[in-house]
Amino acid sequence: MENRTATNEQFVTVSGLTKRFGDLVAVDNLDFSVAEGEIFGFLGPNGAGKSTTLNIIATLLSLDKGEVSVAGYDLNKDARAIKAIIGLVPQEIALLPNLTAQENVAFFAGLYGLKGSRLKEAVQKALVFVGLAEQAKKRASKMSGGMQRRLNIACGIAHDPKLIILDEPTVGVDAQSREHIMEGIRILRDRGATIIYTSHYMPEVQEICDRIAIIDHGRLVGLGTEQELLRVVTDVKSIVVRFEDKPGFDSDGLIRRLCVLPDVQRAVFNEGATELRIDVTLGFADITPLVKEFMALDLRIQSLNSEAPDLETTFLALTGRELRQG
Amino acid sequence: MFSIFKATQLDLLRSKFELFFIVLFPSILVFLLGTMLASLDNADSPIETMSIEYVVESSEPLTVQTVDELVAQFDDVEDIRLIASTDLAGSRERLEGGELSAVIVFEEPFALRIYEGNDDVQNRAVHMVFEGVSRIVASYEVVAAHMMAQQTNASNAGALGAEASGAENTATGNSPTGSPATGSPLTGSPTDTETSLVGAKSFGASSSMMDYYAVTMIVMIMFMGGAGGSALFFYEARKEGTLRRVLVSPHSRVSIYLQYVLRYIPMCIVQVLIVMLMSSTFFGAHYAATWQANALLFFMLFAAGFACNAVALVIGMFLYKVNPMPILMPLMWVILFLGGTFNKGVYIEGFSNFMPPYAIQVAAFDLVRFGNSEKSIVVIIGSCIVLAAAMFIGSILFNRRKVSY
Numbered sequence: 194m195e196n197r198t199a200t201n202e203q204f205v206t207v208s209g210l211t212k213r214f215g216d217l218v219a220v221d222n223l224d225f226s227v228a229e230g231e232i233f234g235f236l237g238p239n240g241a242g243k244s245t246t247l248n249i250i251a252t253l254l255s256l257d258k259g260e261v262s263v264a265g266y267d268l269n270k271d272a273r274a275i276k277a278i279i280g281l282v283p284q285e286i287a288l289l290p291n292l293t294a295q296e297n298v299a300f301f302a303g304l305y306g307l308k309g310s311r312l313k314e315a316v317q318k319a320l321v322f323v324g325l326a327e328q329a330k331k332r333a334s335k336m337s338g339g340m341q342r343r344l345n346i347a348c349g350i351a352h353d354p355k356l357i358i359l360d361e362p363t364v365g366v367d368a369q370s371r372e373h374i375m376e377g378i379r380i381l382r383d384r385g386a387t388i389i390y391t392s393h394y395m396p397e398v399q400e401i402c403d404r405i406a407i408i409d410h411g412r413l414v415g416l417g418t419e420q421e422l423l424r425v426v427t428d429v430k431s432i433v434v435r436f437e438d439k440p441g442f443d444s445d446g447l448i449r450r451l452c453v454l455p456d457v458q459r460a461v462f463n464e465g466a467t468e469l470r471i472d473v474t475l476g477f478a479d480i481t482p483l484v485k486e487f488m489a490l491d492l493r494i495q496s497l498n499s500e501a502p503d504l505e506t507t508f509l510a511l512t513g514r515e516l517r518q519g
Numbered sequence: 520m521f522s523i524f525k526a527t528q529l530d531l532l533r534s535k536f537e538l539f540f541i542v543l544f545p546s547i548l549v550f551l552l553g554t555m556l557a558s559l560d561n562a563d564s565p566i567e568t569m570s571i572e573y574v575v576e577s578s579e580p581l582t583v584q585t586v587d588e589l590v591a592q593f594d595d596v597e598d599i600r601l602i603a604s605t606d607l608a609g610s611r612e613r614l615e616g617g618e619l620s621a622v623i624v625f626e627e628p629f630a631l632r633i634y635e636g637n638d639d640v641q642n643r644a645v646h647m648v649f650e651g652v653s654r655i656v657a658s659y660e661v662v663a664a665h666m667m668a669q670q671t672n673a674s675n676a677g678a679l680g681a682e683a684s685g686a687e688n689t690a691t692g693n694s695p696t697g698s699p700a701t702g703s704p705l706t707g708s709p710t711d712t713e714t715s716l717v718g719a720k721s722f723g724a725s726s727s728m729m730d731y732y733a734v735t736m737i738v739m740i741m742f743m744g745g746a747g748g749s750a751l752f753f754y755e756a757r758k759e760g761t762l763r764r765v766l767v768s769p770h771s772r773v774s775i776y777l778q779y780v781l782r783y784i785p786m787c788i789v790q791v792l793i794v795m796l797m798s799s800t801f802f803g804a805h806y807a808a809t810w811q812a813n814a815l816l817f818f819m820l821f822a823a824g825f826a827c828n829a830v831a832l833v834i835g836m837f838l839y840k841v842n843p844m845p846i847l848m849p850l851m852w853v854i855l856f857l858g859g860t861f862n863k864g865v866y867i868e869g870f871s872n873f874m875p876p877y878a879i880q881v882a883a884f885d886l887v888r889f890g891n892s893e894k895s896i897v898v899i900i901g902s903c904i905v906l907a908a909a910m911f912i913g914s915i916l917f918n919r920r921k922v923s924y
Contacts, residue, residue: 251767276769285760289526291533300526304768332533348764 204229204356204387205250209259212245212411219245221411222259227404232378232388234402238512242411243391244360250389251358252276263356277305280354280386284361286341287348290334294325294344297333302351319351322380324373339370346374350381357381359390363397375401395505405504409512419504426510429458431500432471432480437493442466447490454482459509472506523765523778528785540748541786545740545793552732553802568597569620569641572604572613576626586625599648610634621645730805733798734820734883735860738876740790741824742851742860749783749831750847753839776917780910783828791820807887816886819895822902823879829909836916 205227212220220242227233237243248254250261252272261268263275288297298316307315320326323343328336333344346362359378363371378401382388392398398405399419407415407422415422444466451460456477461470471483480497487494502510531537575586593601601623604610610622614634620641624632631649635642756762765775795817798804807813835843858876859865871877878901882894 251763253763253766273769276767279767281764281767283760283763285758287760287764289530289761291530292526296526296529300522301764301768303522304765304770306769 202229204264206262210256210261211258212249213257219411223413225406225413225416227387227389229387230382230385231403232382232390232401234398234405235389235391236398236405237408241409243408247358247360251279251281278355280349280357282346282349282359282362284364286345288333288344291332293330293332294320295329297344298347298351301348305352307352315351319347323347323377339366342366342370355386357386357388359388361392399504407508407511414511422504422507423501426502426507428475429472429502429506429510430475431502431506432473433500434469434497435495436467437495438467439492442490447486450486472502521778523775524781527782540744541789542793544744545790546797548736549794549797552736553729553798570600570602571621571623572602572610572619573623573625574604574607574610576624582625623649729798729802733794733804734880737791737794737820738860738879739855741827742855742876745787745824746827746831746851747844747847749828750835750843752832753835754842757839772918773914776914777910780829780832783825787821787824791817791824812886812890815892815895816883819882819899822899826902826906829906833909833913
């Protein structure tokens, strides 16, 4: 594989895409494009039309209206040519559980016409890439969740696809595997693959994606780089409060009480409940009610800063829901 | 070209869960049913020697002669000893003391009274034997009435004898004085098992319950296990995501579909073979007399099972979003029940005979018991037509239906 970076050439073009299921309009006149060599984040709450769109691009679903082209091939006319250059890494662990890692990769890569020494080489390369070369003879069912995720990726990339669709590839994996997967995706991009990436984990999207599209109710509600999207929200600011560690306090109760205060739009704790991000309207001026709530729980403030809203805030502003809520 | 077929077979061969359903489930079923039915047959079989005392309370010459002739019939029967008695009270005492199996009283004019002993199996056998006797005796009643009428009409004695002889056969189809070849219920079949005495299982005196249930077990497995599993395929595939990944590959959907259908071939072969071999090896189930007929039986059951899987796969294509088992299993159960799979006594004219399991079972029994292959060939041809139609329709639908599995 040659090393490449994103170009201005559009690799995937979606225009006027519409898909209905009976009366339900799952995708409504959607337009976007993905540049060659780009990692394109595709976000949306559950039922937003995200999976439908990806399934259409992956040739699994037919479209009702509009046009989709991949690498210059028209989806309606050249679906088979598109299939040959796509690699799908589904959200599910789509493996044959009783086959070894090697056999799984060989099976899925073999579907793309790879045979003999070429197939062997591709399998070996893919397993090395995801760090499973040592586990080649191990059955998928005997692997840990993180290893299965990595094998899931290996099965989707072994045939060296030009377009890789990664549908939440890090669900349920530990931090180490997540980091391994993230690094792998960057390498794939550097080797010239175009990647469409979905996740429910915003920091991942921020970390890895060149551009992000947010869709809701089948429509595109936001598109751009992280910085461009952050500028979309102009009527919200964030207050970030850091506390001294106090295990066992009622963080959920605190969030509930904060969210009913005037001008507070959202409050969310980090994983250790030591950092609280509160999104407030621009009219918010008095922090006394907030401090009172903290004092009621005997929380000791280490620092309190005003920050620009993050991508989660943007997502919330655009869709009305948090990404993790789905 | 057959990469999907090969990989899924390998996956299946290594899957304990799948192997349970393909190999262990039929094996367990054969052992469970075999053991259960064997114990039923045990109750049927060793009746031991029965000592029965009989008392003739009639003084009617015809009755006395009839009883004498009946008793003479038992001379050749090793396991039943009929002993004449004139002391009913003494006989009953010996019965209560366990020395006798039963006491029979021949009353006037042709009625029977049976005093039972303590052994249920022997009691059943006694009833079966002497209910037959009772019928025979009843036939004498017809004969006697006829004779009386003839006498009243002052017919000559020679003509009477000839007509009486004809009437005996007409009335019962069994002559008490006939040789074993004439089909007497007492001597026409071995009397050492209740099954043979009763002869009520419709498959001949030498058949056992296992002979019936071995075939119906295969039918049950093909309809409930095989078809259920196939119908579940798309639902499971949707959850697993494997099919989505296969569908993204440049293989044609028709080829993918057909490879998924073909993967049921080994499964069907193994299931039919297991039931046939295990039921005959371990539980003495009887199949056809010749290897050709057995091969035909095997092929018929395989073809029907494979067709069943192919049809279920088409159905499953439409039920991929919900688990189809709660819908299909009760339906299958009703079809099997009405088709006489669970109980051969269940038969509703105009309904049961249209159930596929019934047609398969009837064809199998016709081949196994009577050596008639016509119905089996009809089932094979029918199964092939259904299979071809299911594969054709299935692949067309699969090709056209762009749904997200």
